[in-house]
Amino acid sequence: MRSVIVVGAGISGLAAAWQLRDRADVTVLEGHPKVGGKLRTGTIAGITVDEGAESLMALRPEAVELAAAVGLGDALCDPAKAPTTIWTPGGLRPLPPGHVMGIPTDPAALAGAGLLSPEGIARAAAEERLPAAPLTEDCSVGHYLTARFGRETVDRLVEPLLGGVYAGRADRLSLRAAMPRIAAVAEQGGPLLPALRRIRAAGAPRSAPVAVQGVVGGTGRFPLAVAESCGARILTGTTARSLHRLRGGRWRVSAMTGDGPLTMEADGVVLAVPAYEAAQLLRPHSPAAEEELSAIPHASTAVITMAFSRSRSAFLPAGNGFLVPPVDGHLLKAASFLSNKWPWLHASAPDTFVLRASLGRIGEESLLARPDRHLIRAAIAELHRAVGPMGEPLAARVTRWDRGLPQYSVGHQARVARIREATSKLPGLAVCGAAYEGVGVAACVATARTAAHDLLTHP
């Protein structure tokens, strides 16, 4: 494999290019004027903050390892310690410690938490007395966990976390793909609670004392550093339009740039683009891959970043932010108090309080059709109800992530296996990205490693 074209300069494509460095002559094509995809910074009131992903999973190694390898090791930082908080009708309430994706492993600790009714707490605690046959087929998170813990636990504790990570809903997301740890326990049979308690007692790996880390200056610095270190030729503003397989197994990529069409050839191609883009590019080569990739739904979301003057605000909230159960009918799905959460941000702008509110779960597209100013007004009104009278922001900006998060529907893992089977019949081509084995940055980097490895070992 002497030459490779990577399509897409999100973190997946850049990680693939980095992985291929010194092994192939790599060109990365990126349709947007900037690299980074869902990792990018922007400015609000003159302060640089993340507009997309703001943290990297640290419990698995791929993202933090790559960040260190490209020179950001010293910039990796921990968020301020604070419990995950849920906006309930009674105000903001912390999830008691010991939960796994919202599932309370110690229902007794829920008793005084003000998150569930006494009936809901009793129903959740009953899980360990319910018989459980081993899970043999994928099902929705909502279906499985409602049967085990009752609807209230799902509505008030699990849904807010699924909204935060996937912009997804419990009744649509696959247990196996969206909650693999829970599914693995369920596949053994028997109640979940004792097994989850054992897992928690075993603790996090010593190398990863925190679940997530950020980057001083913004996680949006991460793809820029990978782009600089990977040695690849990176062409931004260059959208791949079609792929052609040439005699001898090489690939030709036809792209559109600001200056007109561009055609390039290479021994291999990595498609590191969202599933619906990969589907279009693969249509002439693999109808099976096209059909499966097109069937992956996507949720659109919006991030509303706001800056408040510390001296002029009557009130500013404590904590790192909150998550919102959809059952209460609020527009917001989460809020992140960036200036509290990231000490570097507070240090760089001590007079300003920056937060971001996010909205838009799967099925809420009509909400996002509203103009920016409506979304900002609605977000401010809900923030006031949730945390108190913060007053008006100095500046507010909406960042829209149209079809930004793939949804892992029931049967997703089997779908991904069919996609991989179909693409394996196209020598010299590999796919990677958020559509496959995890939407988080670390999982994306892992798929990029595999894609690069596959190209180098099975050209």
Ligand SMILES: Cc1cc2nc3c(=O)[nH]c(=O)nc-3n(C[C@H](O)[C@H](O)[C@H](O)COP(=O)(O)OP(=O)(O)OC[C@H]3O[C@@H](n4cnc5c(N)ncnc54)[C@H](O)[C@@H]3O)c2cc1C
């Ligand atoms: C608002 C938001 C917040 C998030 N927060 C977190 C978080 O805190 N932590 C976390 O781990 N994950 C988070 N995620 C998820 C994570 O950021 C993404 O899943 C991940 O960054 C996706 O990376 P990717 O490279 O696979 O795709 P993308 O980032 O989508 O990159 C794909 C790139 O391909 C380009 N492209 C598309 N089509 C073409 C074409 N035809 N030709 C050329 N280029 C093309 C696009 O312009 C884009 O740059 C968040 C996601 C969103 C939307």
